[in-house]
Amino acid sequence: MSASDKPSRRLRLCFIGWGAIASRVGELLAERQPAGVAIVAVAVRDAGQVRANLPAGAQLISSPEELAGLDIDMVIEAAGRPAVAIWGEAALRHARSFAVSSASAFTDESMLGLLLSVAEEAGSRILVPSGALGDLGALAAASVLPLDQVRHSIVKPPRAWRGTKAAELVDLDTLTERTEFFAGSAREAAASFPQNANVAVITALSGIGLDRTRVVLVADPHVSRNVHEISASGAFGKLDLRLENEALKTNPKSSEMTALSLVRLIESSVATLVS
Template sequence: MSAFDRPRLNLCFVGWGAIARRVGELLAERHPQGVNIVAVAVRDHNRRRDDLPAGVRLISEPSELAELDLDMVIEAAGRDAVAVWGEAALRCAASFIISSTSAFCDDALLQRLVSVAEKAGSRIVMPSGALGDLGALTAASILPLKEVVHTIIKPPRAWRGTAAETMLDLEALEAASPFFEGSAREAADRFPQNANVAVISALSGIGLDRTRVVLVADPAASRNAHRVEASGAFGRLDLTLENEPLATNPKSSEMTALSLVRLVENAVAPIVR
């Protein structure tokens, strides 16, 4: 490819749940030039799926990635999928995009995937997800950081089916109620669907064990809110986002899907934003 050719992007999703379907829907609407969804990896590839993009191949084994001439693999299937698909994805594609960053609470897994990426010349990419963009925090971490606090506020229904139900009565709440405070590692490990994003703020700044996370259930909240506060040699940062929940999964934010669309489009765009 010459310097003047438009890049192409052959893409495979691992998982076809709420996030992947939303990304596929948005890409179909926006038609970024050069982007081709060529495969979707699922556990039960024999089950009929009427919402797949036309021509997409269903696969169920990591070894099948080698047959697809891929440029990017996007994981959106839960943290167990990172260990299952990660090594093959890094050997078969230039980029492995990890949505379930709570998988990196496992230091050994992270180091193993980094080692594979170094040998293969590929990259592990963590999208900014529900945080929109943490470029400022990443830049700030070049100098010493003193403190990073990530507060996650969601309506009670978003915490249903999680350990929060054993810590407070979600149905009886009348005011915002913090129910967990601890490290990003602890938060993401105990609440992988809701606090997965804490791994992103942690690895963008001072790490999983030094980043403090506060989880809050608020009956007055209609959106999933994130506040990241940091201080250090760079100065002070205070970033707040209020995200609409994903229509098909209130535990996730619409911004999670939007950040993946941005990442895909930037891979082929003449201007990267």
């Protein structure tokens, strides 16, 4: 077979949800136009409602059963934790991969077990994008050998914690200094703060698990970005990682990096050279 006869790589995408993160990914893909990538469907609660900035030609669907027959390669969840349970099984049966942005859903061990079983049966894969962390390849590699500890501090301006349980623990409107209002496991953090601490599950899955990964949540009036401070130690040595992410303009609880990591995941799936 000559090079010209080989089939080109393609990636037919379906997004679950078209909120701040998904629409930002759509915007970036439209600008960058990676070869072979097409958003062919968007799943929403009400397919009859008019929505702005939808990808040209994308079909609106509202039930998991509609995934059948769409010839989807990758389903990308960007609609919040409940959507993982609603769409996960159908996504794994009707697509080659299911990318889960709301990793806090995996604190539910029974649901995770079900999805893993379906993926094994269907020959599909569950992907967990690196989200606001950009890339945790170093931590994942380090976990090949025993890890002693992993700690993840999530530091955000007070406005990013509004509308969460943080408001019950600290007066977000009068803070004058950095204040830690939660310390516990990644499982506890993600369960209690699914929008803000969702990313802690990604750290846990890359390292020593949901119950051994320690998470500290912080409101700091002196920061303007969403900050992640990760430290780990073990047989590999010692790791310290700090990221300062710009918040999404349309949602201060999420980082721009969350959308960028999905763009990288998509483009890497069709790229000839992946670094």
